[in-house]
Amino acid sequence: LAQWQSEYVSDWQKLYEDSYSQPLAADADPTFNIRGWNSSYTGQAIPAPVMLEWVENTVERILVRQPQRVLEIGCGSGLLLFRVAKYCQEYWGTDYSLATIRNLERICDTVEGLGTVKLLYRTADNFEGIPQGVFDTVVINSVVQYFPSVDYLLQMLEGAVQALTSGGVIFVGDIRSLPLLEPYHAVVQLTRADADQTIEQWQCQVNQSVASEEELLIDPQFFIALKQRFPQITEVVIEPKRGQAENELTQFRYDVTLYLTQNQEQSLTVNPETSVPWLNWQRDTLSLVQLQDKLEHRTTGYLGIRDVPNQRVQAALQVLEWLENPPPVATVGALRQVLNQQPMLRGVNPEEVWQLAEKVGYTAHLSWWEGSQDGSFDIIFCRHDLAPKDDFNKFAHPFLAHFWADETVTIKPWTSYTNNPLSGKLVQKLVPQVREFIQQKLPSYMVPQGFVLLNALPLTSNGKVDRQALPTPDTATRHLATGFLAPRTPIEAQLATIWSELLGVERIGVNDNYFKIGGHSLLATQLVIRIRDQFQVDLSLTKIFEYPILKDLANYLDTYLWYNNSADFQPLNADEEEIEL
Known part of the structure; x- marks a missing residue:
């Protein structure tokens, strides 16, 4: 396992080393290097205005x-x-x-x-030479997914806690949400x-991509x-991302701020006589108009x-429902047409709430x-004139304790809170050995x-193996390119x-697409x-x-x-194209 973890970190390291080694265009802003920030939907670069909004909201x-006094772990191209x-x-x-640091x-x-x-060249879990009890803020943004x-993650957080002074904060940003995987x-x-892909092929591809999630x-x-x-x-403050743009960065990611205090007498001030009255959006059939009137x-x-209800993810939730119970259509193109014909998405965009x-x-x-x-998501509205005035409280969430009661939160094994990014490597290593x-x-x-x-094996209510629930063996072969053609040349x-x-x-056939069969x-x-x-080629x-x-x-x-x-290695031409990460 330790070797696999080391290989995993090394793979990401090589990928970013390759990406950041490419020179920027002569007219590019070196303080706004967004190479590699590509859309999961299109594979194309996320537009610069959208990325700028993401950066500015995070910086705010x-x-x-x-x-x-700030320590940023994984500073990347320096956007923050x-x-x-x-x-x-x-x-x-x-x-x-190392290319990034240089x-x-x-x-x-x-x-x-x-x-x-x-600047220091090192992995995220290496805190050697970093002073303890000095920093008031540790920033770990868009890093933990790697x-x-x-x-x-726990080892890194332990180092971050030790680096902080009393009353410091840890900002963990751009976290991918496991419940929305x-x-x-x-x-x-x-x-x-x-x-023209069939619904069954799409279903297989979704199941495979979930199982092989590498982050x-x-x-x-x-x-x-x-x-x-x-x-x-x-x-602990857990917030959806801010932003007008609707993409995977605002739909499926969130930010967390951890407030630390080593002085037990220092804590967030909450007036015990003040309580937060709660309504339920669904049960009380609220709308933004009604909400504005109440405020x-x-x-x-x-x-x-x-x-x-979160309007940003409603389309994704509808598509997920179709994964199990698709409408009576045969192809992906037809399914996309059905999605486009759906009535206006219900729910509320979080950005509308902040603006209201x-x-x-x-x-x-x-x-x-x-x-x-x-x-x-849940909301607490606090009138401006009631915001805390003292130095310790003024930047903190005024009623964090009212979002949840700690005694009601069930503590689980740590592995239950995340997926396993090494599962793909396990398949890669184990299946050939078993075969x-x-x-x-x-x-x-x-x-x-x-x-x-x-x-685990799926079981029936009687505790026996549920054979009907078993996935089809080698599901990847079910969505190989149409018209299989075997390799024809030695290469x-x-x-x-x-x-x-x-x-x-x-x-594997010659018409197969690396990214569509699990790559x-x-x-x-x-x-x-x-x-x-x-x-014997230096391939980019x-x-x-x-x-x-x-x-x-x-x-x-x-x-x-x-x-x-030639017998000598010949490097390929410098490639400045962006990489989908």
Whole structure:
């Protein structure tokens, strides 16, 4: 397991090293390097205005606490660093990409106001040489999804807690939501699938993408449970992302702020005589118009709303429902037409709530604390004139304790709060070993054609194996390219073998698309290494995204080898195309 975790971190490290080693365009803003930020829906770069909104909203959540001494773990291209460091007395940034650190050092030497920045090349769990009890803020933004396990996350958080001074905060941003894992993959695969793909093929592809998810997703309640592990954590804020744009960044991700205090007498001030009256959006059949009227005519300064349906994820939830019970259509194209013909999506966009509150003189505090599978959220409205005035409380959530009672939160094993990003590596390592073992013990006609790795066997109510609930063996083969064509050349055959070993797919044809039969960006790093070793070429990672179909990649390699008919390695031309991460 330790070796797999190390390989996992190394794979991500190589991927980002390759990405950040590519030079920026001459007219590009070096402080706004968004290479690699591509849409899961389209595979294309997320538009710069959308990314700028994402950056500015994140920076605002960090700066609201007026940090002076900041440690950022995984600073990447510096999207936050360049906008926060200039307000700080001291700013430390770490990253495991050496190319990133070198780029940031060059920029910091030329941009005014960044003289306080200190950069370190290291992995997120390495706190050697980082002073303890010094920083008032630790920032870990859009990083934890690249951790190999919950244990690695806990180890990193322990180091972050030790680095903080009394009363410090940890901002963990851009976290992918585990309860929304299936809706995310269902709607993304529906968007990206070919129009003539069958419903059954789409269903198989969704199930496979869920099972092979290579990033770490976290249940929001994990952060509430952290108070049991780290008693220094006194308050937890779990918020949906801000932003007008509707994409995977606002739909399926959230931010968490952990408030620490080592002085037991110092805690958030809550007036015990003030209570938050609660309404339920669904049960009380509320609307934004009614809500505005209630706020404008309230005599008390607080109001809580439970179970607000999240408009951002309604389409994804509808698609997820169709995964089990699709409408009577045959193809993905027809299913997309049905989705487009659906009535206006119900629910409330969280951004509308924040804007409404400002309009009527309130501050809206939204919480995703419950981690519901329908993406619903709770709200506490606090009138502006009742905001805390003392230094410790003024940046904190005024009624955190009213969102939940700690004694009502059930504590589970840590592994229950996340998925297992190493499951794909387990399949990759284990299935070939099982197949080889069986081939040694059984005649060829008895060797299974496909293998499916399950966390547990599905059982009936009587405790027997539910055979009907078992997935079809080797589901990946069910959505291979139409019109299977076996490899025809030595290069195609060698590539097919490499793909088969990496993806755990027995039957690879020349028309198959790497990303449609289980491949993803993380696994692409291993694919590049295998190809480099096999063909003695210095292949750029971007070429996998440029030539995802096996015959096209084989043709590229064939042309390259012919053109560079030499015993020496010849590096390919610098590739400045963006990578889908």
